[in-house]
């Protein structure tokens with residue numbers, strides 16, 4: 842099916858462009874797990890951090906880390922289906938890293954923590970989404 846192959850190529854190309862746009866400041870990153878496992882809410886506000894250039898970071902995606910917003914390896918025991926987002930930056934910058942773990946722009950806050958499903962949920966629990 843050449844049409845289907847062409848269409849899937851366009852989707853892949855669009856996804857690549859989107860990824861390049863989204864992570865234009867990020868030098869490299871790993872992809873989040875695609876499993877259906879849901880993170881717990883670590884915080885209901887973002888974490889302000891000073892990120893350094895070329896330093897490897899691992900943003901906690903599961904919400905269980907005791908070193909928020911970064912991974913401390915707890916996901917291996919408490920959420921083995923979820924992996925941290927590993928990234929490095931070309932340039933140092935101040936950033937607000939997501940604490941609720943439901944951002945659509947990881948590792949950065951996109952304001953999702955203001956939504957009811959986060960604000961009405963218990964800390965360290967999975968929200969009803």
Ligand code: FES
Pocket residue numbers: 900901902903904905906911912913914915916917923924925926
């Ligand atoms: S402890 Fe949360 S992703 Fe590693």
